[in-house]
Amino acid sequence: MRMVxxxxxxxxxxxxxKTEIDWMITAYVDKQIPDxxxxxxxxxxxxxxxxxxxMANFAGAMLNSGEVLDLSAIPGIKIDKHSTGGVGxxxxxxxxxVMAAMGVNIxxxxxxxxxxxxxxxxxxxxxxGFNVNLTTEQFIKQVxxxxxxxxxxxxxxxxxxxxxxxxxxxxxxxxSIPLIAGSIMSKKISSGxxxxxxxxxxxxxxxxxxxxxxxxLAHALVTIGKAHGVQTRAILSDMNQPLGLTIxxxxxxxxxxxxxxxxxxxxxxxxTVTLAAHMAVMAGKTDSLExxxxxAGDVLRDGRAKRAFRQMVADQGGDVNVIDSPQLLPKAQYxxxxxxxxxxxxxxxxxxxxxxxxxxxxxxxxxxxxKLDVAVGLVLHKKVGTPVSAxxxxxxxxxxxxxxxxxxxxxxxxxxxxxxxxAKLQLIKEIIE
Amino acid sequence: MRMVxxxxxxxxxxxxxKTEIDWMITAYVDKQIPDxxxxxxxxxxxxxxxxxxxMANFAGAMLNSGEVLDLSAIPGIKIDKHSTGGVGxxxxxxxxxVMAAMGVNIxxxxxxxxxxxxxxxxxxxxxxGFNVNLTTEQFIKQVxxxxxxxxxxxxxxxxxxxxxxxxxxxxxxxxSIPLIAGSIMSKKISSGxxxxxxxxxxxxxxxxxxxxxxxxLAHALVTIGKAHGVQTRAILSDMNQPLGLTIxxxxxxxxxxxxxxxxxxxxxxxxTVTLAAHMAVMAGKTDSLExxxxxAGDVLRDGRAKRAFRQMVADQGGDVNVIDSPQLLPKAQYxxxxxxxxxxxxxxxxxxxxxxxxxxxxxxxxxxxxKLDVAVGLVLHKKVGTPVSAxxxxxxxxxxxxxxxxxxxxxxxxxxxxxxxxAKLQLIKEIIE
Numbered sequence: 001m002r003m004v005x006x007x008x009x010x011x012x013x014x015x016x017x018k019t020e021i022d023w024m025i026t027a028y029v030d031k032q033i034p035d036x037x038x039x040x041x042x043x044x045x046x047x048x049x050x051x052x053x054x055m056a057n058f059a060g061a062m063l064n065s066g067e068v069l070d071l072s073a074i075p076g077i078k079i080d081k082h083s084t085g086g087v088g089x090x091x092x093x094x095x096x097x098v099m100a101a102m103g104v105n106i107x108x109x110x111x112x113x114x115x116x117x118x119x120x121x122x123x124x125x126x127x128x129g130f131n132v133n134l135t136t137e138q139f140i141k142q143v144x145x146x147x148x149x150x151x152x153x154x155x156x157x158x159x160x161x162x163x164x165x166x167x168x169x170x171x172x173x174x175x176s177i178p179l180i181a182g183s184i185m186s187k188k189i190s191s192g193x194x195x196x197x198x199x200x201x202x203x204x205x206x207x208x209x210x211x212x213x214x215x216x217l218a219h220a221l222v223t224i225g226k227a228h229g230v231q232t233r234a235i236l237s238d239m240n241q242p243l244g245l246t247i248x249x250x251x252x253x254x255x256x257x258x259x260x261x262x263x264x265x266x267x268x269x270x271x272t273v274t275l276a277a278h279m280a281v282m283a284g285k286t287d288s289l290e291x292x293x294x295x296a297g298d299v300l301r302d303g304r305a306k307r308a309f310r311q312m313v314a315d316q317g318g319d320v321n322v323i324d325s326p327q328l329l330p331k332a333q334y335x336x337x338x339x340x341x342x343x344x345x346x347x348x349x350x351x352x353x354x355x356x357x358x359x360x361x362x363x364x365x366x367x368x369x370x371k372l373d374v375a376v377g378l379v380l381h382k383k384v385g386t387p388v389s390a391x392x393x394x395x396x397x398x399x400x401x402x403x404x405x406x407x408x409x410x411x412x413x414x415x416x417x418x419x420x421x422x423a424k425l426q427l428i429k430e431i432i433e
Numbered sequence: 434m435r436m437v438x439x440x441x442x443x444x445x446x447x448x449x450x451k452t453e454i455d456w457m458i459t460a461y462v463d464k465q466i467p468d469x470x471x472x473x474x475x476x477x478x479x480x481x482x483x484x485x486x487x488m489a490n491f492a493g494a495m496l497n498s499g500e501v502l503d504l505s506a507i508p509g510i511k512i513d514k515h516s517t518g519g520v521g522x523x524x525x526x527x528x529x530x531v532m533a534a535m536g537v538n539i540x541x542x543x544x545x546x547x548x549x550x551x552x553x554x555x556x557x558x559x560x561x562g563f564n565v566n567l568t569t570e571q572f573i574k575q576v577x578x579x580x581x582x583x584x585x586x587x588x589x590x591x592x593x594x595x596x597x598x599x600x601x602x603x604x605x606x607x608x609s610i611p612l613i614a615g616s617i618m619s620k621k622i623s624s625g626x627x628x629x630x631x632x633x634x635x636x637x638x639x640x641x642x643x644x645x646x647x648x649x650l651a652h653a654l655v656t657i658g659k660a661h662g663v664q665t666r667a668i669l670s671d672m673n674q675p676l677g678l679t680i681x682x683x684x685x686x687x688x689x690x691x692x693x694x695x696x697x698x699x700x701x702x703x704x705t706v707t708l709a710a711h712m713a714v715m716a717g718k719t720d721s722l723e724x725x726x727x728x729a730g731d732v733l734r735d736g737r738a739k740r741a742f743r744q745m746v747a748d749q750g751g752d753v754n755v756i757d758s759p760q761l762l763p764k765a766q767y768x769x770x771x772x773x774x775x776x777x778x779x780x781x782x783x784x785x786x787x788x789x790x791x792x793x794x795x796x797x798x799x800x801x802x803x804k805l806d807v808a809v810g811l812v813l814h815k816k817v818g819t820p821v822s823a824x825x826x827x828x829x830x831x832x833x834x835x836x837x838x839x840x841x842x843x844x845x846x847x848x849x850x851x852x853x854x855x856a857k858l859q860l861i862k863e864i865i866e
Contacts, residue, residue: 007605011479036468040604043476046444171473172440 003037011044015051025061025160035167042173050178055220056227062186065160069192071107074144077283078105079195081275082188085117087205087355088242090252092120094259094272097308100147101299104283107143108150109191113364116355121152126249126374130318142315158186181220195231195282197275203240205351218432231282236429237271241349241384244268248363248377250329257326260306267427273297274428330375332398338411343389346382346415347422353414354378357407361399376400384425436470443477448484458494458593468600475606483611488653489660495619498593502625504540507577510716511538512628514708515621518550520638520788521675523685525553527692527705530741533580534732537716540576541583542624546797549788554585559682559807563751579744591619614653628664628715630708636673638784651865664715669862670704674782674817677701681796681810687759693739700860706730707861763808765831771844776822779815779848780855786847787811790840794832809833817858
């Protein structure tokens with residue numbers, strides 16, 4: 001087989017066979033195929049896409065390039081949730097203890113933030129001592145005993161994906177749905193789960209800006225999951241404003257604790273409960289989404305979810321005192337108000353701009369090796385549809401530099417204020433399975 | 434400037450500016466841009482094409498990456514002819530002396546054959562002693578004194594093109610009209626000519642199989658030439674059967690000599706005279722194509738073209754005896770007849786298949802570093818439209834292996850014989866300027 005022929009085949013719009021894809025990925029990992037051929041192939045995929053079974057084989061080949069976890073020692077269904085990335089998305093921190101409290105196994109393998117999006121591991125590490133690097137044995141033991149653990153992927157997982165991702169990043173081939181889907185699913189499936197719920201974000205703070213693109217991605221993800229024997233369901237959720245009121249690692253942990261205390265913003269609760277209901281059904285806890293939602297509401301209200309969170313923090317070496325006293329979390333030195341320049345309704349919030357503003361404060365990374373400041377970030381006081389008067393505080397900037405004028409200006413600019421009351425945003429848009 | 438941004442710009446269908454293209458080509462030659470980014474860019478060009486001025490700037494940047502010959506020491510207009518590659522195409526060998534005999538300067542920089550196409554330099558080297566590697570001084574002196582020289586490009590010409598071509602060859606990005614046109618024109622313009630006639634081949638023995646593609650390529654070539662101040666004209670000519678009756682280096686030299694003796698196949702004569710007429714007009718010898726064609730016919734008939742050829746062979750160290758006695762040219766050991774399996778008309782000839790058959794005998798190269806056997810090749814006895822009887826010899830295979838059965842079978846297969854007389858092929862299809 002010659003790579004140049006496979007490139008031409010894809011370039012001309014044909015689907016590669018499983019044999020061809022397996023050969024290509026193996027030879028690439030073995031450095032028999034140079035990066036310059038692979039990047040031409042990736043650009044051809046950008047233009048020509050992939051057929052459903054081709055995507056599944058592509059993800060499978062990347063999956064098989066590395067270690068696949070064997071979680072069979074954990075009894076029952078093992079289910080995970082993956083978000084395609086948004087702003088203020090702390091759902092995993094709340095959802096994992098909710099499911100654990102319901103007795104569902106959540107062996108969660110999470111990632112770090114890059115660009116305008118945050119990452120679950122970064123948020124958890126705002127809790128002093130929290131260790132996301134467990135051994136496989138520790139991971140299995142913790143999930144078996146307490147139903148949940150959130151860890152970082154091993155460097156042995158899907159090395160083909162890691163190399164391909166780095167190549168895509170510098171060759172203009174990131175934004176390709178089959179490549180995005182293959183990358184996500186090769187890593188998720190390698191964690192040894194039986195079931196997966198995908199939170200596919202759509203809107204101005206997501207990678208998919210349109211519902212059409214989000215639907216295509218959701219379809220691709222579900223197709224790949226099912227082809228590999230993983231029960232998979234995707235929920236399209238709105239990302240036209242940040243989730244909840246906080247953006248930034250310690251600030252989001254504090255909001256998580258509020259939710260686990262039965263308080264906190266309604267949108268975070270709604271999305272958590274919706275995802276939990278689907279996971280309860282997929283894990284066989286109930287046949288009914290309504291009952292599943294009820295069970296989730298119960299564990300949030302009666303403190304069982306909070307106890308499960310405390311257990312996980314303790315299991316992974318974190319300081320549990322921050323759960324009772326969130327004021328113990330790392331705090332920024334300065335708080336600056338971003339103020340409404342005029343009155344009216346908040347008609348829109350540019351979530352990507354807020355994500356980037358938080359990144360500039362140090363809450364996120366421009367480059368993968370940037371160091372984070374877990375204390376900094378934004379707290380929103382107004383969301384889409386809220387009436388404001390000139391001079392009202394739209395958001396508080398938590399900063400470790402005294403005068404982050406450019407960031408404050410960017411935060412103000414991210415809010416569109418006008419006379420007309422906007423249409424209500426619908427948080428849960430569509431279920432694809 | 435970042436290459437990843439230029440890749441994305443092209444991927445999204447935008448034209449790069451001159452500044453961007455110049456930066457990109459310079460950085461690539463300086464190895465500041467890795468091959469894996471360039472190949473992704475090339476694939477994006479494959480899909481998105483290039484605007485006219487973008488193509489011209491691209492060719493210009495490659496041209497400026499290397500040496501540009503200064504032919505200003507040669508008085509008058511300097512004109513060259515370039516063919517996009519065909520089977521049995523020995524036109525340059527006849528055209529150069531025809532023009533020289535008319536007093537037109539032909540500083541011709543030619544190439545070698547690859548795959549199913551032959552190359553002018555390989556054909557000339559079938560003449561014992563012929564030297565295609567002149568210094569620039571020798572080249573200028575010979576053209577000044579005798580109006581013609583045919584040499585190999587210096588390795589200093591358009592190094593960007595040489596690297597890009599090697600990359601395109603292994604990344605499925607050869608077949609892109611702006612890239613083909615940029616590659617051809619960067620080399621041609623670097624030879625310091627004022628005018629250029631392009632013989633754009635179309636048909637089953639050419640790279641462009643359809644008239645539409647050939648027209649696009651011709652348009653691109655003419656656009657680039659004019660943008661760089663080179664008077665450029667393209668002639669679309671038929672390549673649905675080999676040109677003349679010979680394929681193979683020494684065999685084509687013998688056919689050249691026949692033409693220069695006023696004999697030889699009509700199609701080779703017609704195309705030579707047509708190209709010569711356009712070159713005579715472009716060089717200012719006449720205003721009329723008719724007069725130009727007459728002048729060309731005259732020098733072929735009265736022996737002046739033959740004398741000019743003899744002068745060039747002598748100037749470049751070749752054995753002039755082969756001109757008077759072509760039987761002195763290298764000869765193959767075996768001659769095998771490829772015989773018509775049935776009677777009827779020759780309805781079509783797969784010229785690419787004949788080019789590959791000749792290549793398999795050793796007349797051409799599968800890889801750029803393959804060694805040639807200049808003696809071997811094919812002599813056709815029947816062309817499209819000719820009636821044949823079962824058992825007639827279609828072609829003679831000149832081989833240095835005793836029983837080239839597969840080649841003979843391929844030659845027979847290349848002829849389509851059927852009951853209906855086919856439509857006459859039109860040799861000169863279109864002039865684009």
